[in-house]
Amino acid sequence: AGTLHVVATxxxxxxxxxxxxxxxxxxxxxxxxxxxxxxxxxxxxxxIEKPLLALHEHNEAEVAGRLVARxxxxxxxxxxxxxxxxxxxxxxxxxxxxxxxxGIRVSPVPGPSAIIAALSVAGLPSDRFAFEGFLPAKAGAxxxxxxxxxxxxxxxxxxxxxHRIAESLADFRTVFGDARRAVLARELTKLFETVLDGxxxxxxxxxEADANQRKGEFVLLVEGVGDDAEARVxxxxxxYAKLAAHLP
Ligand code: SAM
Numbered sequence: 628a629g630t631l632h633v634v635a636t637x638x639x640x641x642x643x644x645x646x647x648x649x650x651x652x653x654x655x656x657x658x659x660x661x662x663x664x665x666x667x668x669x670x671x672x673x674x675i676e677k678p679l680l681a682l683h684e685h686n687e688a689e690v691a692g693r694l695v696a697r698x699x700x701x702x703x704x705x706x707x708x709x710x711x712x713x714x715x716x717x718x719x720x721x722x723x724x725x726x727x728x729x730g731i732r733v734s735p736v737p738g739p740s741a742i743i744a745a746l747s748v749a750g751l752p753s754d755r756f757a758f759e760g761f762l763p764a765k766a767g768a769x770x771x772x773x774x775x776x777x778x779x780x781x782x783x784x785x786x787x788x789x790h791r792i793a794e795s796l797a798d799f800r801t802v803f804g805d806a807r808r809a810v811l812a813r814e815l816t817k818l819f820e821t822v823l824d825g826x827x828x829x830x831x832x833x834x835e836a837d838a839n840q841r842k843g844e845f846v847l848l849v850e851g852v853g854d855d856a857e858a859r860v861x862x863x864x865x866x867y868a869k870l871a872a873h874l875p
Pocket of ligand 1: 638639708710711712713714715716717739740741742785786787788812813814815816817844845846
């Protein structure tokens with residue numbers, strides 16, 4: 628049987644595609660990509676020509692079986708997403724699971740991931756952290772998710788897009804309070820890379836004050852609650868929210 632290589636790709640700087648990633652993409656029979664146009668552009672930069680197969684949220688369940696059959700028949704395939712590491716807030720989970728269930732070897736070619744890049748420069752505790760991916764788009768659901776996290780002691784990590792960053796930071800202030808320490812990492816590895824640190828109130832003000840600070844791609848890291856007065860208040864709020872859910 629072939630191998631499914633799960634290959635990380637750059638999150639902004641093309642030079643971050645590792646030599647081993649390039650070799651792997653050159654040697655597989657075909658590459659499964661989230662957006663084939665986007666990946667064709669990446670491959671063109673490295674002079675790699677390969678058949679591309681679309682694998683995205685909407686067709687993954689359907690095409691995974693066919694891809695596993697090709698792997699079982701002896702072809703090796705690579706899986707990439709538009710940026711960073713596949714499966715991390717990106718497609719691939721169903722394919723990887725199906726391949727593993729079929730006894731296919733699944734091997735990583737590790738590389739960039741926005742969450743790890745942000746953690747590595749944030750200066751927040753990172754021995755333990757909780758990756759929360761994208762918050763719900765709807766305001767009510769978003770605040771509910773935040774309320775469930777307010778007592779978390781680990782550093783919290785979120786992905787956020789440009790059209791919601793200001794709104795989300797406002798919700799963080801409401802639920803977590805103004806004083807919680809946080810880091811906003813924007814456009815990592817790109818021309819306008821910016822890493823802001825401060826309180827949630829500072830970050831919200833910075834983003835509101837300058838439209839440029841609302842552009843691009845973001846990772847928001849929020850320090851967990853410590854064992855102090857603020858922590859006890861946050862834990863109290865959390866307990867209250869849990870109890871309130873059971874009150875008429
Ligand atoms: N699989 C990717 C990874 O490993 O990082 C993440 C894919 S997710 C669909 C895209 C989100 O990742 C963006 O909305 C943003 O929150 C974050 N992101 C991606 N590239 C980034 C960058 N260069 N700087 C900051 N955040 C980035």
